[in-house]
Amino acid sequence: MRRSLQFCLSLLLLSLSSLALAESTALSVAGVKTLKIERGLSAEGKACITCHQQITPGQVADWKDSRHAHAGISCIDCHQVTEDAPHASRHANVEDTPVFVSALVSPKVCGRCHVDAKAQFDASGHFRAYRQIIPKDSLHALQVVHEGRNHPELSGAPGETGCMQCHGTEIKLDENNRPTPETWPNNGMGNIYPDGSTGSCTACHSRHKFDIGEARHPHACASCHLGPDHPNIEIFNNSKHGHLYNTEGDEWEFDTAPDAWEPGDYRGPTCATCHMSGIGELAVTHNVSERLYWNLWAKESKVRGSDDVLSPLLGDGPEGRKKMKMVCTNCHSSTHTNNFFMQGDKAVKLYNEAYYKPATEMLNELKEKGLLKDNPWIDEFQITYYYLWHHEGRRARQGAMMGAADYAHWHGFFELQQDLYKLEQIYQKRMESGEIE
Amino acid sequence: MSLIRNRFVKICVVLAVLGVGMVASWAALDTAFHATGDYEFCTSCHAYAPIAAAYREDVHGGNNEFGVRAACNDCHLPHDNSLHYFWVKAKHGVVDPTMELLKEPHEIDWHAIRERREEFVYDSSCLRCHKYLQEATEGNRMASRAHRRYFSGETDRKCVSCHENVGHNRLGYHLEQMGWKKEDSEAQQ
Numbered sequence: 001m002r003r004s005l006q007f008c009l010s011l012l013l014l015s016l017s018s019l020a021l022a023e024s025t026a027l028s029v030a031g032v033k034t035l036k037i038e039r040g041l042s043a044e045g046k047a048c049i050t051c052h053q054q055i056t057p058g059q060v061a062d063w064k065d066s067r068h069a070h071a072g073i074s075c076i077d078c079h080q081v082t083e084d085a086p087h088a089s090r091h092a093n094v095e096d097t098p099v100f101v102s103a104l105v106s107p108k109v110c111g112r113c114h115v116d117a118k119a120q121f122d123a124s125g126h127f128r129a130y131r132q133i134i135p136k137d138s139l140h141a142l143q144v145v146h147e148g149r150n151h152p153e154l155s156g157a158p159g160e161t162g163c164m165q166c167h168g169t170e171i172k173l174d175e176n177n178r179p180t181p182e183t184w185p186n187n188g189m190g191n192i193y194p195d196g197s198t199g200s201c202t203a204c205h206s207r208h209k210f211d212i213g214e215a216r217h218p219h220a221c222a223s224c225h226l227g228p229d230h231p232n233i234e235i236f237n238n239s240k241h242g243h244l245y246n247t248e249g250d251e252w253e254f255d256t257a258p259d260a261w262e263p264g265d266y267r268g269p270t271c272a273t274c275h276m277s278g279i280g281e282l283a284v285t286h287n288v289s290e291r292l293y294w295n296l297w298a299k300e301s302k303v304r305g306s307d308d309v310l311s312p313l314l315g316d317g318p319e320g321r322k323k324m325k326m327v328c329t330n331c332h333s334s335t336h337t338n339n340f341f342m343q344g345d346k347a348v349k350l351y352n353e354a355y356y357k358p359a360t361e362m363l364n365e366l367k368e369k370g371l372l373k374d375n376p377w378i379d380e381f382q383i384t385y386y387y388l389w390h391h392e393g394r395r396a397r398q399g400a401m402m403g404a405a406d407y408a409h410w411h412g413f414f415e416l417q418q419d420l421y422k423l424e425q426i427y428q429k430r431m432e433s434g435e436i437e
Numbered sequence: 438m439s440l441i442r443n444r445f446v447k448i449c450v451v452l453a454v455l456g457v458g459m460v461a462s463w464a465a466l467d468t469a470f471h472a473t474g475d476y477e478f479c480t481s482c483h484a485y486a487p488i489a490a491a492y493r494e495d496v497h498g499g500n501n502e503f504g505v506r507a508a509c510n511d512c513h514l515p516h517d518n519s520l521h522y523f524w525v526k527a528k529h530g531v532v533d534p535t536m537e538l539l540k541e542p543h544e545i546d547w548h549a550i551r552e553r554r555e556e557f558v559y560d561s562s563c564l565r566c567h568k569y570l571q572e573a574t575e576g577n578r579m580a581s582r583a584h585r586r587y588f589s590g591e592t593d594r595k596c597v598s599c600h601e602n603v604g605h606n607r608l609g610y611h612l613e614q615m616g617w618k619k620e621d622s623e624a625q626q
Contacts, residue, residue: 039578040577040578071578071582072578073579082601082609083607083609083610084607084608084609084610084612084619085609086619112583112599113582113583115592115594
């Protein structure tokens, strides 16, 4: 009797434990965790999440970690468009609903909630990123004729994989209202969207997290502001500010609320701190031109003073300088600040007077006498002139104004003097012989 | 001494006639305003066919579980004061039928006019029905952020700046269907 009871008990235990085992196996087999979110989302809104967590889990993973998710803003709030929108398209699987969507989420959509950010962006130099290159014939020739080799089918490649990815483009639609491969995907700052709005919020706040902290890191700017012609991230790394960031930036606080991100959260500024953030008395702005004095990328540096958003001199130079100094004084004395700008201004003026001016005078004279080749890209004089202002000249000016000694000097003025000597030699040879070598 | 000669009686009669006249003229005006301010009257003009179609499909046009609807007058006339209301009503009463007579319906560029919606949909009208909007949407995660700016006067946006298609949700679709092509509108501009 006792033995049979023991047998029965052990059988029961065995069956129980195997049941538990089966249950835990079943759990682990369901590898994809199912997100079930209510929070006032519409049926269609929930459907996006349900499917896309399986199809594109990366997108949903980003989103659920975002402030949008906290605020109850989900896929459909940004991707749904009106039926008569130029980019309205039917999503597969939901053709029986009144929902039209687009992969394209324009700044107009972001601006529905982020009203100030959009208005400030629309008044900034970033707004012009694509629009400013529309009328530049020499640039189109460089992309299509020279870089694209005038290839019957492939000549668009340099522009599409290069220029457009930072500057943006006018996004075109195919017969199904979906963006064409010639114009999408890209994260270009100055995209013109089919709804007419301009910009690219995701250039700095990458999708689908749209993180404020991400845009405060210098990497956000660095994805475009780098390289030989505007080495701004290299300049930052070279500067004392970059020195601090690279030493201990990973310990700083980056997701403090807008306008409340102040010294203490960080020990040194990033790009965003000086050019955009609310610091001290200054309010946060998405107008990156607001705190600038010079134009430091044009052939000649002039003081800003224009209301026209398409002007390279957009902004108010003296007012911009005042604001930038207000940034500096959160950490620096007025002597330090004033002397720093005197050093920088001196370098910019030297470039203007001692490099840009004589080089341009020689260029104009050679042009007048017919001593320039029609194709600038096989003409040693014109190539060197281009490097003088577009590469070396910018490095000297931007390096000096942002505290990067190596860029002001070795990549800047050292190269500039070499360029100028070379230009002078070619100029003299052509003027004396009356012909192009 | 006859009653007619009595000064007091005279005054009373004059006042009574005046009062009756005023009430009568108010009744006449009010009846006229309402008779000419609703879907049936306004959409009898040809140019208004797509607007009517979009309206009848919309929540504000009665497509809701209670069958309640806002009349054209309710949104497209201001409700801040009676004189303003009267003036705008009179203006539309003259301009709109004149345009209907002078123009072919398709000459009216509805697409462009829609862009100017803030000029002919009045916040005072929206807020007459949505009287407790501020309190009602305080707990709404998405609406409260926008409405807070509106009610604290931080923005010069109007209701329809954000609620772009309210009242005529699928107007774009109906315009295209009835021959008002968006491309034609853009070409004209």
